[in-house]
Amino acid sequence: MADTTREPILEVRNLVKHFPLTQGIVFRRQVGAVRAVDDISFTLYPGETLGIVGESGCGKSTVAKLLMNLERATAGEIFYKGDDISKLSGRALKAVRRNIQMVFQDPYTSLNPRMTVGDIIGEPFDIHPEAAPKGDKQARVRELLDVVGLNPEYINRYPHQFSGGQRQRIGIARGLALNPEIIICDEPVSALDVSVQAQVINLMEKLQDEFGLSYLFIAHDLSIVRHISDRVGVMYLGKMVEIGSDTAIYDHPTHPYTQALLSAVPLPDPDAREGRERIILTGDVPSPANPPSGCRFRTRCWKAQDRCAEELPLLAVPQRYADADTAVAHDSACHFAEEKPQVTHA
């Protein structure tokens, strides 16, 4: 379980990523920007799993790429154990990468088809010779295969000889090779069958206990995120709209978008379905190149008033719950944040 009294292992402050939109062939000029990630802050504590949910295009994967330094942030800082890593390059960046690793979404494209499993899992040791095991590298690769539940004899096989779930295990083994402290999982199970999803999720939980890993778990499947996460952040159109413990988000959501998301989760129990109010949002997600003024959700929100268009709601504990001692007192970026009990049976 997360120990939130300790120092955060990863702290993100006001992270921004704008992708420029250009026009013209010879003389390019910027005509706008896609605000993929717009001023996001959160913290990750050692041994904790922070889930990030949101619909497609809300900037979840961009956050992962920014944290991995695969994309450069437009503004903002990423602190790993107190040091800003968002502007590092070269040797210093390489050193940090040993401690932050990533598991990719698509197990079919994240493994080089021309390398054997042994080469794929052993590559981190070639890149970081100082982290390589003394002596037999092969033995360490076999050990890693065993840790993720694959037959160590598969070391000479190629990725196309494996199933999706097995490939994702290979991807996890590659992520584990350098003994990182943080693993960023960008929708690690969304490309897998439901039964295989459960296996991979259970493996990831087992590895977290074994190696004391911190996960940043990005997904759009709310039930999986609830299952694995200690805390959950909800993103909408490049903004974090609500963040809190899993009970806070799932049982006491106060942001209208979170409430709408949760009310869309299918319930297996027909009786429970009777008493539940389903919130059906109208309209589409606005373009991140031209987001609405003020609150980004106001164009689809049933609570929206004039104030929402003028004033950007801050991500903070709502005033009405400021003195509450329960899970309902968590950060929510809404002027009219209020619990809505009918939707909380997710």
Added chain:
Amino acid sequence: MPEPHRPDTPFDAQGAALDEAVVTRTDPGRARSLSSDAWHDLRRNPVFVISALLIVFLLVIAVWPSVIATRDPLYCQLSRSLEGPAPGHWFGFDTQGCDVYTRVVYGARASIAVGVCATLGVAVLGTVVGGLAGFFGGFWDALLSRTTDVFFAVPLVLGAIVFLSMIKLSGIWPVVLVIAALGWPQIARIARGAVITAKQNDYVQAARALGASNSRILLRHILPNAVAPVIVMATIMLGTIIALEATLSFLGVGLRPPTVSWGVDISAASDGMQFRNAPHILLYPAAALSLCVLAFIMMGDAVRDALDPKLR
């Protein structure tokens, strides 16, 4: 056409891999790379087998022509000029009274040497330029791609004629250099496209996330996955380059006598009067040239089919 069932095709290997239980029962040490799958398919492709045998044969006679031709290609008897086939001289004699058979066999060496060397030059130059353009993108891509376009705009034959008639050196190297210097844009474009496609794969991002250097990403991850279309294109180009060498020799700017090559002989035999009286002196070297070009182009086609992941 009914699809013959081949139990060892990669399709079945993948199908089996989907079922974990099956995989566990099969021999876990059995490893198969994409290239070994391709080789497995190629061995069963008659087009590939025939063209490969032909190419091996041509290579052997290019290196050791004396294996099947015992005479000297430069030993000529003017008294037998344009004589037809005779015992021991099955292809007859050319204008100078040289044995056509011997000259056809010895001609393979120059033609294939020019073809192989020029293709190597074209492939290396094109891969380097196209690969760097595709990998680094932005300014370098614009610079290298526009340079490629400039070279692409020069017609290969015309450019070669201009340069070779200016250089006036004999031997195969001027021809090789000129073809390599003018022929690479086609490969560069293909290499650039292949590198851009490979660059977008998640495994490249994964390698970057591990902290891999640019050279490691290029050499270990991108190049092996981008080289297949280059190999295919180079094999097909080898055939056309051999034909180009013959064209240039025919026009009198490529190889020149006393170098023995198919193009030189075709050029010498292409007088209309001679063709009417003694067609064999044109037909045999031309047939050898066509066969050689065809063999390389067929092999390129077969290799492309085997390496195309969409057909797997």
